[in-house]
Amino acid sequence: MFKKQLAISGGSTTVPQGIAKSWPVITEADEEVLLKVLRSGKLWGTRTPEVVGLQEDWANYVGVKHCLAPQSGTAALHMAVAAAGLEPGDEVITSAFTFIASASCVLHHNGIPIFADIDPKTCNIDPKKIEEKITDRTRAIIPVHIHGLPADMDEINAIAKKHNLLVIEDACQAHGATYKGKKTGALGDMACFSLNGSKNLSGGEGGLFVTDNDDLLNSAASVAMFGEIIKSGEARKYNASHVGWMYRIQEFSAAFARSQLRRLDEYNAIRKRNCEYLTERLSKIKGIKTVEVPDDRTHVYFMYRVRFDPHEAGYDIHPRKFREIVEKALYAEGVLVGQSERAPVMAQDVFQKQVGYGKGCPWKCTLAGRKVEYVVEDYPEAVSLCNDYTLVRGIHAPNGLELMKAYVEAFEKVFNNLDEAIDAAEKVSHNPAYTCELFGGIF
Template identity: 40%
Template sequence: MSKLAMLGGTPAVPSGGASATTLWPVVTSEDEQAVFRVLHGGRLTATAAGEVEVPALEREWAEHVGTAHCVAVSSGTAALRVALGALGIGRGDEVVIPALTMNATAHAVLQCDATPVFADIAPDTYTLDPKRVPEVLTGRTAALLPVHLHGLPADMDALASTAEAGALAVVEDAAQAHGATYRGRRTGALGVLGCFSLHPSKNLPTCGEGGLITTDSGPLREAALALRNFGERAPAATRTYIAHGAGGNARLGPVQAAFTRSQLTRLPAYSKDRDLAVTALLGRLAALPGLRVPRVPEDRSHAWHIIRLLLVPEEMDMAGIAPAAVRRALHRVLRAEGVPVSQYQVAPLPAHPAFRPADLTYEDIAARFPSSCQVIDGSLCLQRRHLNPAAADVLPLYARGFEKAWEHLDLVRDIARAQGTDDWRRHFTDGAR
């Protein structure tokens, strides 16, 4: 049995030893040359006459996804907002989203003056549960906005069936799922509109902020183009500056487009290498009792943007100890070993003050969204450190860190018992109304 680092043993991951192999994004000389190409060309905005990088990225991403069109925008949140706006969603409308996701999904709905309505996630995939969606549908529901959380596509056929029955649009939040597939089709081609983020933390990054919208609909493309550029129609030649409807500035810059185009040439190879390395890691972790690795249904593939690991205290001989306490204890032990785990989301979206309905108590939230609360309380995540294909060399060290922790579950149990039973409610100071 190896001595834990927190007790003076040697860490599983040497200090600083993983930094070079876990940097993300990987910036190559080709990426730098793409940026210099724009800087030297002098066309530094998407509306500059003769600018080619943004339309080229749109063509290339549409081809990669398998859709007819792509509209490049300024961020992943802007992609969601523009996509919903292109559908005409606004005041009085409701949009169903999962209770567990990045808060940007809900913010985009609010920015359209619509109302986000939450449904619980499926406990085994962490994506919007099709069985829970009908419970929250009303006469005001206008769209479903499933999130391919962490890189795994949601159950799109089941959601599409519900949407068709209610004449609802389905918009994909694929911000974390570049290149993932569902029944042979790529994310972004599974709804009426698909939305991606190009944040530097994402699997397909840019050198700043950016987003992409995909669709097969010509009219929706035209509506999105107008919304991203002050309500103006795409000019045949010279820009007219005539606003034909509401809009704003959600344009992507040519520098960011050029950088992403260069990154896109390596996306398939990076995705393949990452899948092999992560699969090997999860094979080792799956052998540890009480540690649930992500499940990937046979009809889809995972982009592995984030790796979430669920804890089952009963299988770790910790029955009666709150999952949040077990998580905090393991977080302490694993971080000492050099394994960069984090909690990531700390509360379900319906609990956020920005989104919580006035009549919804914290007790209501726990009752209505049990799977989301369970995942938040009792799981740990690996983020970014596995995106670099060179991380295949360090992931075995992460696995060893977990194995060391499991060799000392007695100590983990003692630490967990000392943690108390606080869960996500402890992050709020305005009381359990």
């Protein structure tokens, strides 16, 4: 058979340039709602029509009583942590593998993030690793539904109940995913979603906080509005009761997200079809480990993750090196691959240097601090994931099977020519990384 030369060593690319379309899909309906906002002149506040409408629509969609829409997922997480009644030095347990905001929201409230390793099957926090992390300072658990797959919520809720802790879902990557028939957002005491432009539900920027609990709702609302308690139907008193922030979302973002929400299920179905196709085909290639979705939940594929196993592929190379070689070769073929997080969360300088608010606060706070050493090797599953995973971008609408087929062809080409890829990758210094290339973001 005629052997195709890899693009990384001078052959032609497999994926035609420009066939991967960007996200979010923007329609005339989106344009109309934004113009309507502009023409209405009602551009800011907590009770503007699109903000209120988005909050109602999202609460209904998730199946919870209340929703607030702040300006980011990070703000929503901070509101939840604050509403949980966190005091300086209190601890919150989250996953060793996640985006920084799942942990930094705890620091924002002067609390101490504590990490538990992941379960390699789901790459979500491993419930079996949580209890050993609980101390008399622990107040909450933040499970993260990483890349769009719900965490093991029954086990997590049972631990929380036993130790009297609150559960805050970080659902920033999992809009519309389900666990035992219930939507993410309705699986703990509070939940937070991001609406940034990369997410399954986009507002450009924005966030969503949800809860069934009236008291938690009121606390979160005042945190988001300068610490003021504003009662419906009453005039604003301009009296802050406690420390607060200004987390209001823009009316434009709310309108855009609300318009996108009308098509969320349709778009999630396209992600599912694309990713299930990739899983079916890529799982047949020796050396590739595809995503496993337990029967009791659905995945909404914010990101499509694959892991590489050099030994299974027949190579005695360190997994990190092997992954970098394969990434370079795939990228040259036109597959948009690359990592976001390169290491477990606690490897980041903020945890290693512990400067905090200055003077080492919260860890060294003389009133409430506690010495915590964040040792990356204590999280072997997260370390191993960071060695061998990559993310495949472009799995979202409007992209379909045409692009996925080209991706599969590229994976097959690279894995059929690994010796050539290994030789050629030596000469390429640049490692592909996750970028916002397809997400309209500029950093």
